[in-house]
Each structure stands twice: as structure tokens, then as C-alpha cells.
């Protein structure tokens with residue numbers, strides 16, 4: 001069993017990005033600038049957004065955090081987005097999800113200028129990705145591709161079972177891995193909450209991407225020997241014995257699955273840190289693309 005070390009790989013990536021930023025600055029060009037909009041005070045969302053700001057500092061980007069109260073109207077949020085769209089100093093920005101229930105997520109994502117959409121969630125970028133055209137790839141799937149590539153996990157011709165069909169992970173993951181590209185050329189099955197006989201499918205999988213958001217759902221009996229396991233889940237589970245009062249659980253029951261797997265991502269320290277590194281990568285690309 002080989003751990004796919006997202007923490008180490010993301011640190012490597014951020015060093016590479018920091019080098020590129022130094023180069024940009026030495027040529028007197030503009031420093032990359034990422035902005036993030038956070039609506040409300042959800043604990044996990046605040047953790048992730050703060051991690052993004054910290055990563056910006058590390059690689060030498062400028063960053064702006066726009067913190068809005070939970071009760072912010074959809075109209076006000078759309079106005080904030082319009083300001084970022086028009087601000088020439090901002091290369092890319094994200095609107096942290098999930099949004100409060102009174103705000104229409106689709107409407108918000110469609111308001112982001114696709115050229116600044118470093119999350120890759122705008123329909124234009126989703127369409128471009130699907131058609132193999134240059135686009136911003138959504139950070140989590142992009143990070144998984146990067147991990148598979150750097151660890152030389154064979155994907156060509158392999159059967160990948162993606163569990164979960166979300167717009168931010170499962171669906172794009174399934175599209176990307178079926179494409180002709182590094183970490184692609186796979187045969188992909190998308191499973192979800194209505195799938196019959198899921199275990200029958202996962203037992204056939206060479207690679208399983210667990211992205212359904214149910215802690216420790218995938219257990220050792222559902223996995224064939226030598227499979228590669230990508231755990232996208234990250235849920236805070238109450239645990240009084242922990243300092244913070246919770247522990248982080250993936251969608252994979254690590255202790256039963258790891259002994260059977262060829263490669264496996266841990267939680268924490270797997271896909272999560274890669275997501276942040278790829279957001280930095282997309283912001284660098286956005287800045288370079290503007291020239």
C-alpha cells in the first residue's frame with residue numbers, strides 16, 4: 001500500500017508556483033491576485049477560505065477576502081461579483097460554497113466572468129472542459145489528476161468507479177478521467193444514491209473515487225485487492241476526545257480498505273490540500289493568460 005500524499009505533493013506544487021511568481025515579479029509583471037467571497041460563518045467554510053488565503057501568502061500572490069453576513073441578499077452578492085468582474089487587479093475569484101439557502105447558487109455561479117472563474121464552475125468552463133478545450137478545471141478533480149499523474153498510477157484502460165455525481169467533484173471527475181489526457185483514458189462508471197448493487201460495481205473497479213459525502217461509507221469488503229482509492233469525503237464527526245471536539249472522516253473506511261489497496265489517499269492530508277494547490281495553479285494561469 002502506497003499513500004498518495006496530498007500534503008507533500010501540494011507543498012511541492014506550491015513551491016513550483018512560488019518560483020513562477022518570483023519570475024513574474026522579476027520581470028516587473030503584475031502579481032497574481034485571488035479573491036474569495038464567503039457568505040456566512042460556517043465553521044468548515046471559514047477553515048477552507050482561510051487556508052486559501054494562507055496559501056496565497058505562501059506562493060506570493062495577493063489575496064482579498066470578502067466576508068459577507070449570512071443574511072446577505074442575492075442581489076448584494078451579485079453586485080459584489082460584478083465588482084470583482086470589473087476590477088482589473090483581480091485575476092481570479094471564487095464564491096465559497098455552500099451558499100445560504102435563500103441564494104440561488106446557479107445564478108451566482110453564472111454571474112462570474114468565465115475568464116476569472118478559477119473554480120471552473122461557470123457553464124462556459126464546464127462546456128469547454130467537456131469539449132477538451134482550454135478551460136479552468138475544477139480544483140478538486142484537477143488535484144486528483146495531478147496526484148495520479150505524479151505517483152504514476154496507471155489510468156489508461158482502467159475501470160474507474162466514481163461514487164457521487166456532484167457538479168463540483170463526481171461529474172467533472174468522470175468526464176476528465178474518460179478523456180484522452182494524462183491520468184485519463186479510463187473506462188468510467190458513475191454511481192450515485194440510486195445505483196443498484198453498488199458493491200458489485202466497486203468490486204470490479206481498478207480505481208474508486210469516493211465523493212458521496214457519507215463518512216466511512218466505502219469498506220474493505222467493497223474493494224478488490226490492488227485497487228487504487230481516492231477519498232474525496234471530508235466530514236466533521238463529533239468526537240469529545242479531540243481538542244476541537246470533532247475529527248475529520250473521509251468517505252472511505254481507511255482501516256479496512258487500506259490493506260487491500262495499491263494506492264490510497266488519506267484524510268486529512270490527501271485530496272483537500274491538493275484542491276488548494278490547484279486553485280493557486282488556476283489563479284497563476286488566469287494571471288498569465290491576461291498577459
Ligand SMILES: Nc1nc(=O)c2c([nH]1)NC[C@@H]1CN(c3ccc(C(=O)N[C@@H](CCC(=O)O)C(=O)O)cc3)C=[N+]21
Pocket residue numbers: 047048051094095096097098119139140234248267268269270271272273275276
Ligand atoms: N467555491 C468553492 N470552491 C471550493 O474549492 C470549495 C468550496 N467552494 N466549498 C467547499 C469545498 C471543500 N474544499 C476543501 C478545500 C480544502 C480542504 C483541506 O485542505 N482539507 C484539509 C483539512 C482541513 C481541516 O482541518 O478541516 C485536509 O484534507 O488535509 C478541504 C476541502 C474546497 N471546496
